[in-house]
Amino acid sequence: MTAKLTFHPLGNADCTRFDLADGRKLLVDYADMRNPEDPWDRRIDLPTELKSDLRAAKRDYYDVVLFTHLDDDHCCGSGDFFWLDHAAKYQGEGRIRIRELWVPAAAILEEGCADSARIIRQEARYRLKKGYGIRVFSRPAKLKEWLENNGLTLESRAHLITDAGQLVPGFSTAGPERVQFFIHSPFGWRQDDNGIIDRNQDSVVFQATFLEGSRETHALFMSDINYDSIDQIVQTTRRHKREDRLRWDIFKIPHHCSYLSIGPEKGEDETKPTPDVKWLYEAQGQPRCTMMSTSKSIPVKGSAEDKDVQPPHREAANYYKRVANMKDGAFKVTMDLPSSSKPKPSTIEITERGATLLSVSATVGAASVISTPARAG
Amino acid sequence: MTLHAWWTSFGAEVPEIGELTPVLSRELASLAVQGSLPGITLAGLRQSSESGHAAVALDVDVERPQDLAHPIKAVEPVAVIFPFTEGPFSVVSLRPDFPDTLHQNWSPPGGPCALCIDDRPWAEARLTVSAQDIAHRIQRWLARAARGELHDPAQPPDPLFFSSQIGLILPAAALVEGQEPIELAGMIRPDNENLIISRPAVPNDPHPPAFTVLAFQAEPQAMARLRHAPDTLTALAAELEPHGIRLIDQLKSRLKTWKGLGPDHVRRLSTRLAIVVAFPIAVGERPGVNDVRAFLTYDTAGDIGVALGVLYANNTGVGDKRGYMLAFPEGAASSDPSRIEPAQVHFALNRDLAAAVAGHAGPDRRRAVLIGAGSLGSQLSADLAREGAFEWTIIDEDHLLPHNLVRHALFATDIGAPKADALAHRLSGLLGEPVAAIACNVLKPNDQAAPKLAAALKDADIIIDASASVAVSRHLSDLPDVAARRVCAFFNPAGTAVVLLAESADRALTMRDLEAQYHRFILTEPSLARHLGTDGPGVRYTGSCRALTNRIPASNAAILSALAAKGIASALADDGAAITIWTLSTTGKVQRVQRKGAAVTRVSFGAWTVSYDADLLDRLATLRHAKLPNETGGVLLGIADMSRRSVHIAHALPAPEDSRASQTGFERGVADLAGQVSAAVAATLYQLRYVGEWHSHPDRASAMPSSTDIVQLLWLGQELENEGLPGLMAIAAQDGHFTFAVSGAGLTDAGGAS
Structure with a gap:
């Protein structure tokens, strides 16, 4: 079995499933955005989709669920979908268990959050206190403080914490899973300096490196960070001379194709990147790479959507498209695959030939069988 | 991207989809416009009333891995060409620099590369063809090309196919590496003008040959295949130049040595030339398999010598006027290029046919029509005829080729003859009475054969379908006004089992019904789990080019054909419909399973x-x-x-x-x-x-x-x-x-x- 990454059409929101070579399943973010009241909502019914995949694999859990940060478009509806250990009301038949929950330290420390963010925070805090099934990224001073306030020490929880610049334990390109995860962000010091939590900039950024045969394939997941955070990551990585950690074949475009992840000015028709961002895209992108924008369709110039301040931004997309063309690669939007009228989950397969965005192999003839029919009475 | 020049030269642009003549072309174009074919965009429509074809240009998004086996682009422009009348479509790349891959068809010089997305005979393909299927096949072909998965390792090295009507049988000895190419003479049988049978040339040949065969061995090198069929000697020479063959110089020097007025000179110089070239190609790690191509000249060797400026016709009034003299000094080569046409090369086989036929007498004068005089048809009919059974009419459109001999009831003496005639002749010898033969395609009989075929089927008591074709079986099943009970026999792809489907005598259950029930039988009978197993060598269903023949040992074919013969006799003794399968184990044990037909x-x-x-x-x-x-x-x-x-x-x-x-x-x-x-x-x-x-x-x-x-x-x-x-x-x-x-x-x- 080779690894597959499956992106879900959720509008401006994220949920990517990693099916590893050894059968393990990881979920990066979970945002159930569909409005069931609206028959025209083209966003996918995420819980149904994920559950049929799990049922087809005869399992009721994910090995890992990573919330890159706690904004609604990355964790909406989690309280209805997952089995959570911290409160009985999140337990019951049909809920999906999480063997290991991965969160940024900000998700533990944040105060005053509500809804799904609060539910995930409570679950993360519960697991960290109990000392199982949790991995926390970065160790700002406040985390030590929080642990001490709860009668614990940083040392007793150190094995559950991974800092930026480290590989996540338990995954190796030499093991049967043939993948490793390198953490780029969050930086502990950043939060120490700022004192307050900025969810987007303190979100988890990672590089997954897959090995098939002798071919390494790199996937860079940049959550929702902005150009200045990318600048920091690039500068830090280059200072350590670990440019290979920013090489990418697959790129999860940050922040639903916002221009602010490229540069400070939107630009007339194309956003101009900062020098570090330019290096990341233009020097580090590999031939025939795939860039995936987890967003709505890119607006047409002059349309109402184009005037909306919210992403996706046409100007940003134009820059990404130029990079994709330069690399003979592809810039794709989750809500446009395979067609904007009927978006479906898209899968990237990783083989010894690198990454392939499946368009024919995955669908022809198989679609009818995999999808659950409606009901019959 | 600049499209291949062929596109704009083909017919005229068509503004509306509705104006395209072929139904399939309209369906394909409409689906593409509606966005019902993800990853496919309509790029243009053209039609040529002169040639009777319509073409739909599509931009196809290709599912590509990052590391490409062939330089396939993210979006490939292709055109699907449909004939006005129902018939096979073809797919060409509209990219002028489309790469050389396996599974392309030959195209004319300067023409676009032709992709072999479906090599099934049209009679088979038309059963499942749809615009969606064509689109999927193009997408899958390109995806496989990008991944380097066009080639199935179980398949013999598969050169470019070309659809030449003319075949040339070549003794394998003609192309032994390291030896001087030998001179061969080509004969044409009067009953099959499309096949040239070659053998080493002999002096003073009493039967003057029509062709002189010149064989060349190309130098091994990567990508050493021809993708376009050259249509003139000059074009062929240009194609061969990179392969280390200086064709014109070679021809000149040969022709010079052939000059003269003696009978052998005249014999050679008055024949046409068959130029045979072997291209060594490597597939994966396996080296040295020859892709052999043949090209026939229209002009005689003598005329070619004149055109090349090395000979002149003997107009001296002395000696044989059909002779040629050496031109001295050498003249300039004619600017009018000599035309050639490609021919399909068949290698002669040098194997004996082992026929293990046992029989016992049993007179049966029922009228039987046998469809398909292949391995199974020829053997089971020979078996039954040896038992004295049936007044036969044999129907088959093919001619007997060398590779048929490994499992056929006919022998080398019939090579080149229509199978139907040859088998009928053979059965006639066994039965001591005339046996009818109709050499035609049962699906598309020509005007001459059609009434004979219709009459034979109408008069028949039994129709035995041994065509091994689903299309034929369904066609026979559907024929109106033909009362005869149909039975159908075929081997499984591995050649380890024979299947006999027998309709009920009242035809309440037809061959179509039994086809569906046969497949359920396979799924529900545990001993048939491997019945259609595909892991061994044999038929592939990759939707692309297939091997010419299944690899079934003659012994299996013989045993299974005899079982089928026996089964036909007993099925006809019972009025009910039944499906019977005999499976041969490696030890020679035979298992028989049977299921009655269901209403x-x-x-x-x-x-x-x-x-x-x-x-x-x-x-x-x-x-x-x-x-x-x-x-x-x-x-x-x-x-x-x-x-x-x-x-x-x-x-x-x-x-x-x-x-x-x-x-x-x-x-x-x-x-x-x-x-x-x-x-x-x-x-x-x-x-x-x-x-x-x-x-x-x-x-x-x-x-x-x-x-x-x-x-x-x-x-x-x-x-x-x-x-x-x-x-x-x-x-x-x-x-x-x-x-x-x-x-x-x-x-x-x-x-x-x-």
């Missing part, structure tokens, strides 16, 4: 006909009963014939284990289902496919669809639209009541209390 119901739903049989209903009832009081359901598998718009439901799978069932509802699960369906589809060699869903209703509920069922049926219709099929749903209720419903075409109540 069939056919229902029309608008344009579509749906058929199902009593065994299927039994199975639905049993599956339903096992889950009472709850509802249950699952997937339906069947055979879809696009050309006839028919669906034969063959089999029903039980509910996946994650299904949710209650007394008032059923939701079909998905656990393991994809695997089960693909296993079943693979076990029937892709003959069965997903055709719809079934579910049960509880006791005391009617079989009529509920409102949720209607919603589900609409959903099915949408899902199957992509495959060109209607949505199909079966409902099983109490006391043997069933309903079959087709999206957009109504429903039927099938059967009352049993």
Whole structure:
């Protein structure tokens, strides 16, 4: 079995499933955005989709669920979908268990959050206190403080914490899973300096490196960070001379194709990147790479959507498209695959030939069988 | 991107899809415009009334890995060319620099590269062809090219195919590496002008040959294949130059040595030339397999010598006027290039045919028509004829070729002869009376053969279909006004089993019905699990070019043919329909399994006909009963014939284990289902496919669809639209009541209390 990454059409929101070579399943973010009241909502019914995949694999859990940060478009509806250990009301038949929950330290420390963010925070805090099934990224001073306030020490929880610049334990390109995860962000010091939590900039950024045969394939997941955070990551990585950690074949475009992840000015028709961002895209992108924008369709110039301040931004997309063309690669939007009228989950397969965005192999003839029919009475 | 110049030179632009003549071209273009073919964009329409073709240009998004096996672009422009009258379509790349890959067809010089997305004979392909299928095949071909998966390792090295009408039989000795190419003389049989039989030239040959064969060995090098068929000597010389063959110089020097007025000189110089070139090609790690090509000149060797300026015709009035003299000094080569045409090369085989035929007498004067005088047809008819059976009419369109000999009842003396005539002659010798032969394609008889064929079929008592073609079998099944009982025999692809399908004497059960029941038999009889196994060498169903022949040992073919002969005799002694399969183990043990035919119901739903049989209903009832009081359901598998718009439901799978069932509802699960369906589809060699869903209703509920069922049926219709099929749903209720419903075409109540 080779690894597959499956992106879900959720509008401006994220949920990517990693099916590893050894059968393990990881979920990066979970945002159930569909409005069931609206028959025209083209966003996918995420819980149904994920559950049929799990049922087809005869399992009721994910090995890992990573919330890159706690904004609604990355964790909406989690309280209805997952089995959570911290409160009985999140337990019951049909809920999906999480063997290991991965969160940024900000998700533990944040105060005053509500809804799904609060539910995930409570679950993360519960697991960290109990000392199982949790991995926390970065160790700002406040985390030590929080642990001490709860009668614990940083040392007793150190094995559950991974800092930026480290590989996540338990995954190796030499093991049967043939993948490793390198953490780029969050930086502990950043939060120490700022004192307050900025969810987007303190979100988890990672590089997954897959090995098939002798071919390494790199996937860079940049959550929702902005150009200045990318600048920091690039500068830090280059200072350590670990440019290979920013090489990418697959790129999860940050922040639903916002221009602010490229540069400070939107630009007339194309956003101009900062020098570090330019290096990341233009020097580090590999031939025939795939860039995936987890967003709505890119607006047409002059349309109402184009005037909306919210992403996706046409100007940003134009820059990404130029990079994709330069690399003979592809810039794709989750809500446009395979067609904007009927978006479906898209899968990237990783083989010894690198990454392939499946368009024919995955669908022809198989679609009818995999999808659950409606009901019959 | 600049498109291949061919595109703009082809016919004229067509502004509206509706103005395209071929139906399939309109369907393809409309689907592309509607956005119903993900990843495919309509790029242009052209049509040429002169040539009678329409072309649809498409931009195809290619599913590519990052590391490409061939430089395939993210978007490839292609054109699909359809003939005005029903017939095979072709696919060409509109990219001028399209790379050399396996599985391309030959195209004329300067023409676009032709992709071999489907090499099945059109008679077979037309049964399943749809615009969607063409689009999928193009996408899959390009995806496989990008991944370097066009070549199936089980397949012999497969050069570019070209469809030449003319064949050239070449002794294998003609191309032994390291030896001087030998001179061969080519003869043409009077009863088959399209085949040239070559053998080493002999002096003072009493039968003057039509051709002199010149063989050349190209130097090994990467990509050493021709992709375009040169049509002049000059063009061929240019193609061969990079392969280390200086064709014109070689011809000049040979022709110079042939000058003269003696009989051998005249013999050589008055023949046409057959130029044979062997290109060593490497497939993967395996080196040194020759791709052999032949080109026939229109001019005689002497005239070519004149055109090249090395000879002049003997006009001295002295000696044989057909001779040629050496031109001195050498003249300039004529600017008018000498035309050539390609020919298909067949290697002569040097093997004996082992015929193990045992028989005992039994007079039977029933009139039998044998369709297909191949391995099975020839052997079983020879067996039966040795037993004194039947007044035969033999129908086959092929001519006997060397490679047929390994398993055929005919011998080398008949090479080149029409198989039907040769077999008839042979049976006639066994029976001591004349045997009729009609050399024609049973699907498309020519004007001369058609009335004879119709009369033979009408007069027949028995029709034996040994064509090994689903298309032929279905065609025979459907023939109106032909009362004869049909039986059909064929080998499984591995050549380890023979299948005999026998219609009932009253034809209430036809070959089409038995075809569906045969596939259910394979899925439900445990000993047949490997029946259509594809792991050994043999038929491939990759949808691309196939090997010329299956690898079946003559001993298997002989044993199985004899069993089929025996089976036909006993099937005809019983009026009922039956499916019988004999399987040969490696130790020589034979296992026979048989199932009686099950009664069939056919229902029309608008344009579509749906058929199902009593065994299927039994199975639905049993599956339903096992889950009472709850509802249950699952997937339906069947055979879809696009050309006839028919669906034969063959089999029903039980509910996946994650299904949710209650007394008032059923939701079909998905656990393991994809695997089960693909296993079943693979076990029937892709003959069965997903055709719809079934579910049960509880006791005391009617079989009529509920409102949720209607919603589900609409959903099915949408899902199957992509495959060109209607949505199909079966409902099983109490006391043997069933309903079959087709999206957009109504429903039927099938059967009352049993």
